Amino acid sequence: MSTLEFALVAFVLATGLATAVLRDVLGSIIAFAAYSLGIAVVWVVLQAPDVGLTEAAVGAGVTTVLFLLTIAKTVRPSGERTLERLDLPALGVAVALVAVLATTLGALPPVGGAETPVATSEVTSYYLENAYHEAGVENVVTAVLAAYRGFDTLGEAVVVYAAGVGVLVVFQREVFA
Amino acid sequence: MSDDATSEPGSEPVAPEGSEVDEPAEESATEEPAEESPIAETASRPYVESPIIMATVRVVAPFVFTFGLFIMFHGADSSGGGFQGGVIVGTVVLMLGIAFGIGPTREWVDPSTIVVLVGLGTLGFVSVGLGTVALGGAFLDYPVFGTALGVPHPSKYGIELVELLIGVIVAGIITGLFFAIAAGTRGGESA
Incomplete structure (x- = not known):
């Protein structure tokens, strides 16, 4: 590091x-x-x-x-204290969650390692070799997002749209005002 | 504030001492688009009138907008894309709102325009996908545009069209959230 x-x-x-x-x-x-x-x-x-x-x-x-x-x-809250009082049960839950997640750290490959499953996967090499010919864009991330997985990206866009509709429904408005 | 609007062509931020000095801090609001008296809407609005912020935003906003479009379109060849570019374009409206007051900015943008844009963006994305199906390809199968319609570089332009539509959706929603949160539920509880 x-x-x-x-x-x-x-x-x-x-x-x-x-x-x-x-x-x-x-x-x-x-x-x-x-x-x-x-x-x-x-x-x-x-x-x-x-x-x-x-x-x-x-x-x-x-x-x-x-x-x-x-x-x-x-x-703003009144009072002189700068820091929040420690919430021990919440701290315990947070520490336990971090501990559980930390147990998976040992299974992770090193950052940028050549032997990582992502780097050695056939799918990755397929995208890297064919994205420019098939999708016509140089950024493979964009090729995957908008072309190979375009349907997923449509879903993402609709999620954003649905979030806006949800806000309007909650506020009981027809426009954002 | 409305009687100040008559003296606006003189563009004097501070009214000459005389009739209207009883309004303490809001005189300079007549200088720019903020003449709609935004302060009257809410007393708790977080709007601070600052000539420095207004001047800075006026200079920076077109560049930020262009940068957002660049991120949107150039996402095909470098980092970026519709989501990131859309957020940056939406930030322009946020900057304008912070500089010139949210109320006047909302009037300037027109809230119904945002809803129309977001709807059209989503509809456009879906119709691009359905269009490729109608032309005999798979869903979002951009090369069909080239074989069926003769569009050059169909995949590249198809991707950039979709990125632009995503950018419109995201920019509209960011702007809409900004306006909606600024307005809050004030006056809307009983609706």
Whole structure:
């Protein structure tokens, strides 16, 4: 693990912890935006720029604005304490969940390893060899998303559409106003 | 605020001392699209009028919009795509809302336009898929456009059309969520 990666992980952990324990919601939201930005850089470091772009735009950008709009309708908690009081049962559940997930870490291949199932899969090599001829685009991720798995992407788009319809139904409006 | 609108062509952000000085902080709202008196709608609106933010957004917004379109279209050849580009295009409206007030921005965009755009985007995506089926191919089988209609590079342009439609959907929903959350359920509980 290089120095950059170590610093990134430390930053993400610190901002994630700050998001959880800060009592002021505004501070929590800012910490969460920083956390998303850190995660976005992690995606780039892990060679997944498409995901990093999404994380930066949605997680660090739009979600933060929507959260800020929401808390503008609330009041800030009174009191002097900076940090949230520790909720022991919730902490226990969180630690147990992390422990369960951590048991799978040993089964994961090293990052960027040549022997990972993804790298050696026939499907991967098929896409890498044929995507440009068959789909006509140079970005294999886009070829898979929009051409090979276009039906799935239609489903994703419809999910976004359905989310908007759901908001309108909950607000009992016909337009977003 | 409405009586200030008559003096707007002078574009003086601060009214000359005289008749209208009884309105303390909202004088400069007459400077730009914010003349619809957004503050009157809600007292708790998180809108802070700042010439720095307005000037910055005015300069940056066209570039952000272009960048969003670039991400949308250039997703075929580099990182990006309809979802990411759509979010970035939607961010432009969020920036305008933060700079010039959400109410005036909502009036400018027109909420029904958003619903129409999102619906048309989804409909367009489905009809691209059904269109390839109608032309004798599989669902979203773009090369059919080339064999049946003679479109050059059918797969590339088909993918970019779909990315654009996804971008329209996502940008519309982001904008709509922004407006909906800003408006809240105020006045809508009994509807």
